[in-house]
Amino acid sequence: MIVGVCRIKLRMPENMSLKGKRSVLKSITTRLKNKFNVSVAEVDDHQLWQIATLGVCSVSNDSRYANEVLAEVMNFITDGRFEVEILDYEIEIIPC
Numbered sequence: 001m002i003v004g005v006c007r008i009k010l011r012m013p014e015n016m017s018l019k020g021k022r023s024v025l026k027s028i029t030t031r032l033k034n035k036f037n038v039s040v041a042e043v044d045d046h047q048l049w050q051i052a053t054l055g056v057c058s059v060s061n062d063s064r065y066a067n068e069v070l071a072e073v074m075n076f077i078t079d080g081r082f083e084v085e086i087l088d089y090e091i092e093i094i095p096c
Contacts, residue, residue: 003094004066006056006073007043009087015050025052028082032056036073051087063093 015021029040036058044053056073060066070091078086 001096002060002063002066003096004058004060004063004070004091005094006070006089006091008054008056008074008077008089009045010052010054010077011085011087012050012052012083013085014083018047018049021049021052024083025054028077028080028084029054031080032073032076035076036069038069038073052084063095066093067091 012021012024015024025042029042032038032040039057041055042052043055045051056070058066058069060069074086074089074091077084
């Protein structure tokens with residue numbers, strides 16, 4: 001079993017409230033779950049209005065496939081029309 005984990009730090013410059021942040025993140029997480037069949041959660045920066053850290057996880061039996069899925073997730077967020085900037089991200093493939 002292979003677990004692919006991606007940690008994504010996002011900035012939402014137009015956002016002015018936690019309610020607005022929740023709305024943007026809900027849109028992103030729902031689309032990622034539906035399109036890529038991955039698990040997504042906000043894992044850090046809960047009380048900040050304009051910063052969010054998402055954790056994305058994919059489980060597979062092939063490390064290349066897990067890496068490809070997470071790379072596609074990053075491309076989807078980058079190319080999407082979300083009101084976010086990607087500040088940083090890291091992908092880790094963990095054999096179990």
